[in-house]
Amino acid sequence: MAAPPSPRPPVMVLPFPAQGHVMPLMELSHRLVGHGLEVDFVNTHYNHDRALKAMAAERGTVDPDGIHMVSLPDGMGPDGDRTDIALLGSGLPAAMLGPLKEMIRSKKIKWVIADVSMCWAMELAATAGVRVALFSTFSAAVFALRLHVPKLIDDGVLDESGNVRRNETIQLTPKMPPIEAAELPWVCLSSLPERRRLMIQILLKTNPVIPLAAIVICNTFEGIESEALDLLPNALPVGPLEAPAASSSAGQLWPEDPVCLPWLDAQARGSVIYVAFGSFTVFDAARVQELADGLELTGRPFLWAVRPNITAGIGEEWFDAFKLRVEGKGLVVGWAPQQRVLSHPSVACFVSHCGWNSTMEGMLHGVPFLCWPYFADQFANQSYICNVWGTGVKVHADERGAVTKEDIKNKVEQLLGDDGIKARAATWKDAASTSIAxxxxxxxxxxxxxxxLTHQ
Structure with missing residues (x-):
């Protein structure tokens, strides 16, 4: 009699509860399942419900292709502000560590892959007997900057509350992005001093446990971040990660609007401006108006992804009127299937907040960037794009803090008229594609x- 098949080794995956963190860890989970592992994917209750609704709206099913979707509390009430990253993050250990230990024991899990923004989960190695791998949802360069923060404090560039004492340019190696101290991710994450202090204190508390991780998995590749990777402990670059073409990634927290795909099919090759600002960017009415007018002013077809909470200053009526005005020239959707959009031959450029997922996706598909960062690591990613890789240009805000319609028009023309940028984007596309082939x-x-993960 043949021996029964050996059980699939179980792995727990634990993302920070935000769209840009859930998505790449779900993409990694699909890869692991494809190689014979079993994944328990732990969302918060709040995001679990959102993910299931998004999947049901897109596919009529909530089965994420063999990945077990489970959820735990996040410590916030039903009306808690989950866009307050510092407050949300500070409450997660107390809410989740106990239930995580019970889940690990009951399911006999031997490995946990934890988002580096959840590296308090390293405690599980001692209390639950698991091995812990960390996963970086940002660039290796930003990870290296995180580890460098204590030295910046010692050198008097920052204080222990995240305030800038000496605004200088920081560049750890020649091939890493130069960044001003005022644009470090933990400095520009919030305009509230108490939130900055909280983030820096969490960072200083958790940095020492990072080298204790069994491995640090990075959504990047050696060809583009070799110098930064050399500065990390036990780094393993496996990117750029992408959702499987034949299935939903189950990592989306908003339902994707597929109407844009046949619309793209009808556009000329290399003609469309794709505009998307991720899951956290918030614009006031003036910025939205300038952007809308700027897109019209380019005279080019455009696809603009406008998630439901991108602005509190303009209502649905304004967007409905704008959609009618640009009908036939531009398309406004709620949440686009971004990887499929960026791979479409009609897309000419990407007006982006420069989140790391968007940066990797744009690079993988060879799309030039018009950079418009909002907060956190997005300024460092903009510096990579514009100052190191040479695959984009950046917008400039006026004295009101708004980017004018004229600047949008001029920068799009500059970007699409630069053959050097297009050539470099194509070169990096080849390098990224080769890395994951x-x-x-x-x-x-x-x-x-x-x-x-298999040899337990």
Whole structure:
């Protein structure tokens, strides 16, 4: 009699509860399931419900292709402000550590892959007997900057509350992005001094446990961040990660609007401006108006993803009127299937907040960037794009803090008229594609990860 098949090794995956963190860890989970592992994917109750509704709206089902979707409380009440990242993050350990320990024991889990923004989960190695791998949802360069923050404090560039004492340009190695101290992710994450202090204190408390992780998985690749990766402990780059083409990633917290895909099919090759600002950017009425007018002023077809809470200053009526006004020239959707959009041949450029997921996706598809960062690591990513890789240009705000319609029009023309930018974007596309192809550096690193997780 043949021996029964051995059970699939179980792995718990624990993202920080925000769209830009859930998505890449779900993409990694699909890869692990494809290599024979079993994944328990832990969302908060709030995001679990959103993810299931988004999947049901898109596919009529809530089965994320064999990944077990589970959820735990986040410590906030039903009306808690989950866009307050510092407040949300500070309450997660108390809310989640106990239930996580029970889940690990009951399911006999041996490995936890935790978002580095949840690196308090390293405590589970001692209390629940698991091995913990960390996953970086931001660039290796930003990760290296995180580890460098104590030195910046010692050198008097920052204080322990995240205030800038000496605004100087920081560049750890020649091929890493130069960034002003005032644009460090933990400094520009919030305009509230108490929130900055809270984030810096969490960082200083958790930094020492990072080298204790079994491995640090990075959504990047060796060809583009080799110097930054050399500064990290035990780094394993497996990116750029992408959702499987044949299935929903189950990592979306808003339902995707597929109407834009046939619309893109009807546009000329290399003609469309794609505009999307991620899950946290908030614009006031003046900024939205200037952007809308700027897109019209370009005279080019555009696809603009406007999530429901992108502005509190303009109502649905204004957007409805704008949609009618630009009908036939532009399309406004709620939440676009971004990877499919960026891979579409009609897309010419990407007006982006420069979140790391968007940066990697744009690079993988060879799309030039018009950079419009909002907060956190997005300024460092803009510096990579504009100052190191040479694949984009950035907008400039006026004295009101708004980007004018004229600047939008002029920067789009500058971007699309620069053959050097297009050539460099194509070169990096080839490098990114090679890294994840069979035998590429990221593909080989993924196999190393699977081996590590399988041999328990």
């Amino acid at each position: 069979e035998g590429g550096s990221s593909d080989q690193n993924l196999l190393k990860l699977v081996k590590l």
